[in-house]
Amino acid sequence: MVFDDGLGKTYPADAGKSAIWDDLRQFRSYSIRGYMDTMADVAKRIAGDVPVIYTANGLQPIFQASGPVGFDGLVMPGADSVKAVAASAGQTLSLAENSSRKMWLLSHLKPVGAAYDKKQDLFAAMNTAHDLGAKGFFVDDARGTGVDGANLISWLAEYASLSLKDKQFGAYKARAIFYPERTAGASVKKLSNGAWWLPSLTPGTDLYLGTKLAGYAVIDPQTFDITICVWSTKGSQLIHLVAESKLAIMNASGSTTELKPKKGRVEFTVGDDPVFVHGIAPDDFIPVEVVMEAIQELDNEIARGDRKHMDTSDYKSKLKNAQTMVKANQLSLCLNLVHQTTAEINQRLRGLDVMPSLGSDTPSRR
Secondary structure, eight states: OEEETTTTEEEOOOTTTOOHHHHHHHHHHHHHHHHHHHHHHHHHHHTOSOOOEEEOOSSOGGGSOOSSSSOOEEEEOOOSSHHHHHHHHHHHHHHHHTSSSOOEEEEEEOOOTTTTSSHHHHHHHHHHHHHTTOOEEEEOOOTTTTOOHHHHHHHHHHHHHHHHHOTTTTTOOOOEEEEETTOTTOOOEEOTTSOEEEEESOOOEEOOOTTTEEEEEEEOTTTOOEEEEEEESSSOEEEEEEOSSOEEEEOTTSOEEEEOOBTTEEEEEEOSSOEEEESSOGGGOOOHHHHHHHHHHHHHHHHHHHHTTOOOHHHHHHHHHHHHHHHTTOHHHHHHHHHHHHHHHHHHHHHHHHSOOOOTTSOOOO
16 A cells, blocks of 8 residues: 555555556665765865765665766775675676766775785785776775785785886776676676676566577667677577568677578577677567477477376377477467477376376276
8 A cells, every 4th residue: 555644545556566666766766866966065065176985885776876966986895705806896887887977986805804815816806806997996904814914005005016017007998798687697707808797777678598598688768779688508509580681680899790581580609798689579589499499398298298198199289380380480479389388288297296106906996
């Protein structure tokens, strides 16, 4: 229920369909970010004209600037391993890159236990943060953890000296490709072209692509253009799509290839790195290989039914129909038929698995 305290009335709300919770979260983020911007502006007017930065604790919309003025940058939160540094720094870089104004990016490393008791460990963490956009570093002197404070100071001085000798250190700009944060199978990682694959607050929809492929679809809120992103979970694969017109295939490096259909299909290779496809709707993005994998699963279940002496004639007929649909490029209809048939035979097989055995030793009833 929704309560209007002004009128003293309540209104029913369907939690499964209503957008009230999304609206509430959006308003909350907008309000908090407004307070953060206001505090930053006041601090710069009263205390001094210096950048005001916040520590970005997670991929939260309050840290993604949306207006022309306000806070000036973000701090990558502390982490005690290179992997954890990459995860937190990746989220922070995503927030900064998708903000409406340029952001300062700093890294805050917190040694825990013996995390940075070796110089090479500290340098590796700082290099990772720099690779993800950090332009400055703070390292806590965590006393009593096995890390000597004097060592940290000397190591930081050495790192600063090495950085000054590298003319590209300050000019370096991290390259990133973004995926919706809840995308199944995606994670922070460095791609083969040197760009980082990072989560973002951009909404998207996961695609069902079987067990060997993964992907999602996003819609540009300004142009309403649809982009399909797909990658392989089982090494390099050649995939085929049904298409009536040419498709644009862009790799992670930004190189685009236009593919014209041949006999109603296009083919291209996908690997570990994401590939971006333009010119096809999410409902039509059904690789032939995904359909064939589903057909193979149905065939396996029919064979299992045969071994249990089940009447599978109807399922075999539907399997034959599905194979005919693939040849006719009716992939959506085929996939629906195969999934429904597989679910039906699975239900019957589960029933047989729990039925008591009626072997030859079982006495008959008259």
